[in-house]
Amino acid sequence: MTEQATRIQVGGTAGTDPYEVLVGRQLLGELPGLIGEGVKRVAVLHPEALAATGEALREDLAAQGYEAIAIQLPNAEEAKTAEVAAYCWKALGQSGFTRSDVLVGVGGGATTDLAGFVAATWLRGVRWIAVPTTVLGMVDAAVGGKTGINTAEGKNLVGAFHPPAGVLCDLAALDSLPVHDYVSGLAEVIKAGFIADPAILDLIESDPEAAKRPDGAHTAELIERAIRVKAEVVSADLKESGLREILNYGHTLAHAIEKNERYNWRHGAAVSVGMVFAAELGRIAGRLDDATADRHRTVLASVGLPLTYRGDQWPKLLETMKVDKKSRGDRLRFIVLDGLAKPTVLEGPDPAMLLAAHAEIAA
Numbered sequence: 001m002t003e004q005a006t007r008i009q010v011g012g013t014a015g016t017d018p019y020e021v022l023v024g025r026q027l028l029g030e031l032p033g034l035i036g037e038g039v040k041r042v043a044v045l046h047p048e049a050l051a052a053t054g055e056a057l058r059e060d061l062a063a064q065g066y067e068a069i070a071i072q073l074p075n076a077e078e079a080k081t082a083e084v085a086a087y088c089w090k091a092l093g094q095s096g097f098t099r100s101d102v103l104v105g106v107g108g109g110a111t112t113d114l115a116g117f118v119a120a121t122w123l124r125g126v127r128w129i130a131v132p133t134t135v136l137g138m139v140d141a142a143v144g145g146k147t148g149i150n151t152a153e154g155k156n157l158v159g160a161f162h163p164p165a166g167v168l169c170d171l172a173a174l175d176s177l178p179v180h181d182y183v184s185g186l187a188e189v190i191k192a193g194f195i196a197d198p199a200i201l202d203l204i205e206s207d208p209e210a211a212k213r214p215d216g217a218h219t220a221e222l223i224e225r226a227i228r229v230k231a232e233v234v235s236a237d238l239k240e241s242g243l244r245e246i247l248n249y250g251h252t253l254a255h256a257i258e259k260n261e262r263y264n265w266r267h268g269a270a271v272s273v274g275m276v277f278a279a280e281l282g283r284i285a286g287r288l289d290d291a292t293a294d295r296h297r298t299v300l301a302s303v304g305l306p307l308t309y310r311g312d313q314w315p316k317l318l319e320t321m322k323v324d325k326k327s328r329g330d331r332l333r334f335i336v337l338d339g340l341a342k343p344t345v346l347e348g349p350d351p352a353m354l355l356a357a358h359a360e361i362a363a
């Protein structure tokens with residue numbers, strides 16, 4: 001039975017279909033309503049780590065009369081490849097998936113990015129539902145319709161905007177999440193704090209140890225606040241023609257670090273270093289006050305997120321950053337802060353400025 005859940009609406013403006021993000025416990029009772037009428041087949045895409053969850057969900061859907069299949073994906077970033085997408089297309093083709101059938105992505109951000117991408121591309125777009133099972137998936141990846149895969153040249157370079165029909169954030173899923181992954185997700189929560197909702201930072205600073213636990217006093221509030229930040233931004237600018245770029249705070253360097261580490265760093269850990277870099281860039285550009293720049297280090301370190309990266313890698317990182325999606329021609333663009341919760345774009349910063357900011361994160 002579905003317990004009382006918090007419902008956050010996304011979209012519904014500028015011609016986009018509205019959908020809801022539900023946050024609570026035991027939410028799977030909501031799934032049939034989201035799957036909708038006249039659906040014959042449902043595919044459950046899940047990572048290896050959630051094999052039992054994926055199979056249980058498949059059995060549940062089969063018991064409800066759907067032709068349900070489970071498609072197991074590799075864990076984490078290994079799922080976000082053209083080969084894995086092709087494997088899914090083959091499974092859907094062999095099962096006769098039509099435009100009236102539905103995909104469900106159950107897992108972390110890597111799983112929902114891949115599941116959403118397969119849904120966006122199969123028959124040029126079928127309905128999909130996100131069931132995020134990590135902090136990061138709940139507060140960021142499953143919301144907003146950015147789907148995609150990586151290529152040899154970099155992170156998320158191929159993808160589509162294809163919003164889900166609904167997002168079910170069952171907080172009970174977080175109980176099995178390794179602490180390393182839990183903390184990684186906090187980087188995106190903290191990002192939401194710096195770009196839009198400083199109350200998030202106050203809550204984490206009030207008890208950093210509790211912030212690292214699913215049973216922490218403020219867990220639900222932190223997750224809901226971060227979702228609201230994301231929902232508001234993507235509702236105003238689904239396709240990133242302007243405002244949505246603020247969600248990329250810290251990501252220009254983060255994606256370059258992830259690629260450089262062959263995706264052995266979690267996304268959130270890289271975003272943590274990327275935000276320290278962006279804060280220094282803002283400070284050096286004369287936009288961000290010292291106290292807010294320093295606060296990045298203290299709040300990120302308080303939950304155990306990294307602040308530095310290997311100093312000898314700068315030329316490679318700079319090269320990779322050139323293919324960041326915010327770049328225009330040869331001009332690099334960064335999200336920086338003009339002050340707390342005042343994100344803005346820094347266009348084509350001087351190379352010396354970038355080097356100086358890099359010196360502040362170089363280990």
Ligand SMILES: NC(=O)c1ccc[n+]([C@@H]2O[C@H](COP(=O)([O-])OP(=O)(O)OC[C@H]3O[C@@H](n4cnc5c(N)ncnc54)[C@H](O)[C@@H]3O)[C@@H](O)[C@H]2O)c1
Nearest residue numbers: 047049075076108109110133134136140141146176177267
């Ligand atoms: N589309 C977007 O808007 C958006 C936003 C932010 C991040 N992302 C993407 O999200 C990805 C990172 O997502 P993530 O941090 O959730 O990592 P992840 O999806 O790689 O998951 C981390 C690990 O945890 C396992 N896992 C997932 N849920 C679990 C659970 N409940 N219990 C035990 N293990 C579990 C996974 O199988 C994986 O091994 C990156 O690829 C990033 O680019 C996308």
Ligand SMILES: O=C(O)C(=O)C[C@@H](O)[C@H](O)[C@H](O)COP(=O)(O)O
Nearest residue numbers: 140144146155156244247248251325
């Ligand atoms: O939703 C967005 O927009 C974001 O930028 C959120 C980011 O946290 C997320 O990592 C996103 O996948 C990055 O997108 P990209 O366009 O830089 O690949």
Ligand SMILES: [Zn+2]
Nearest residue numbers: 188251267271
């Ligand atoms: Zn991110």
